[in-house]
Amino acid sequence: MSQCLEGVKHLCASLLRCCDLELQKQSQGLDDPAILASETVFSVSEIEALYELFKKISGAVNDDGLINKEKFQLALFKTNKKESLFADRVFDLFDTKHNGILGFEEFARALSVFHPNAPIDDKIKFSFQLYDLKQQGFIERQEVKQMVVATLAESGMNLSDDVIESIIDKTFEEADTKHDGKIDQEEWTNLVLQHPSLLKNMTLHYLKYLIFPCFTFIFSYNISNRMCYI
Amino acid sequence: MSIETLIGLPWFKKSLKPDPIEFSESESEIESESVKCKVQMNAFDIISMSSGLNLSGIFEEKIVRKERRFTTSASAAEVERRVAEVGERLGFRTKRMKDKENWNMEVVGLVKGRVVVVAKVLEVAVELLLVEMTVVAGGSGGDGGGFSDVEWEELTVGFQDIVVSWHC
Numbered sequence: 236m237s238q239c240l241e242g243v244k245h246l247c248a249s250l251l252r253c254c255d256l257e258l259q260k261q262s263q264g265l266d267d268p269a270i271l272a273s274e275t276v277f278s279v280s281e282i283e284a285l286y287e288l289f290k291k292i293s294g295a296v297n298d299d300g301l302i303n304k305e306k307f308q309l310a311l312f313k314t315n316k317k318e319s320l321f322a323d324r325v326f327d328l329f330d331t332k333h334n335g336i337l338g339f340e341e342f343a344r345a346l347s348v349f350h351p352n353a354p355i356d357d358k359i360k361f362s363f364q365l366y367d368l369k370q371q372g373f374i375e376r377q378e379v380k381q382m383v384v385a386t387l388a389e390s391g392m393n394l395s396d397d398v399i400e401s402i403i404d405k406t407f408e409e410a411d412t413k414h415d416g417k418i419d420q421e422e423w424t425n426l427v428l429q430h431p432s433l434l435k436n437m438t439l440h441y442l443k444y445l446i447f448p449c450f451t452f453i454f455s456y457n458i459s460n461r462m463c464y465i
Numbered sequence: 466m467s468i469e470t471l472i473g474l475p476w477f478k479k480s481l482k483p484d485p486i487e488f489s490e491s492e493s494e495i496e497s498e499s500v501k502c503k504v505q506m507n508a509f510d511i512i513s514m515s516s517g518l519n520l521s522g523i524f525e526e527k528i529v530r531k532e533r534r535f536t537t538s539a540s541a542a543e544v545e546r547r548v549a550e551v552g553e554r555l556g557f558r559t560k561r562m563k564d565k566e567n568w569n570m571e572v573v574g575l576v577k578g579r580v581v582v583v584a585k586v587l588e589v590a591v592e593l594l595l596v597e598m599t600v601v602a603g604g605s606g607g608d609g610g611g612f613s614d615v616e617w618e619e620l621t622v623g624f625q626d627i628v629v630s631w632h633c
Contacts, residue, residue, distance in 0.1 A: 387511065394593075
């Protein structure tokens with residue numbers, strides 16, 4: 236009898252160790268905000284407020300407590316029909332566990348980089364990884380062209396191939412100081428220090444106002460934030 | 466006092482308003498010729514315009530248009546003149562400002578009460594300029610400021626004849 240029970244316990248334990256457990260852990264409630272707070276630029280209250288935002292985004296479509304690419308696109312563009320090379324790259328960088336979904340921890344850690352007070356080195360590193368499409372540790376000319384073409388297509392701007400090539404030529408002339416046809420992290424850092432506006436997307440001023448009563452009301456009570464002027 | 470009442474109070478609304486002003490006022494005269502007004506865009510400047518890289522949408526209830534861009538083959542000086550003309554007609558005051566994040570390049574600010582629109586002129590290619598108009602503060606377009614479609618229409622209609630094409 237006891238052997239049987241042992242057997243059942245053993246079986247259950249093995250089943251639990253199966254795929255779902257990881258997912259379950261990821262979608263659990265906020266365990267200890269203090270840990271995340273200590274590892275990001277956020278305070279405990281900000282982590283809690285961020286969690287409300289996370290719940291709101293992850294609650295769209297279904298409520299598995301996680302953010303997949305579709306929910307991410309929905310949050311960003313208010314439509315899940317918009318494909319974007321860049322939104323995909325951002326999602327992939329947020330998804331440090333590489334399982335196609337964002338748990339709260341990944342969400343908070345990634346957004347920490349976008350805080351106005353986050354170290355600029357983190358922002359420089361994140362933006363470099365963003366543009367390093369093939370993740371080879373350097374940004375190739377072909378990757379730059381791909382991104383320029385994608386942006387122009389999205390904005391409806393029509394530039395001839397010659398003009399695009401000339402813009403990229405000039406960019407590499409300035410950025411590629413080692414003249415090896417690629418932009419490595421060091422060259423990227425130098426370029427960005429010369430052109431700080433290249434990092435403008437790496438800062439989200441909203442993150443400074445997470446704990447304003449306005450935001451927590453919106454996220455937890457779903458009150459319209461029409462009164463929030465940011 | 467209910468939460469709704471609190472949110473509605475003017476002093477409360479005001480206290481929420483941050484001021485990430487990246488533009489500082491320039492001392493130079495409005496009439497002075499400004500050749501420094503255009504800065505050459507590099508490939509990454511163009512890439513940064515992509516909406517997929519702008520994560521502020523996750524904090525906003527709906528899409529707020531804070532920026533409109535158009536390309537033009539007019540000269541920078543002509544663009545500046547036009548911005549001032551259109552601005553004046555709509556009751557804005559023209560103010561020279563400096564873009565701290567872009568080598569302090571000169572930009573034209575239009576100010577009306579708490580609404581500030583900044584027009585930046587960038588060179589995409591020879592004889593092709595990109596004019597970027599950004600609502601830096603105020604506007605009734607949405608929760609986070611920005612202009613409504615009507616406000617944009619009012620502003621942009623004055624540029625129609627020099628526009629090669631409009632871009633998001």
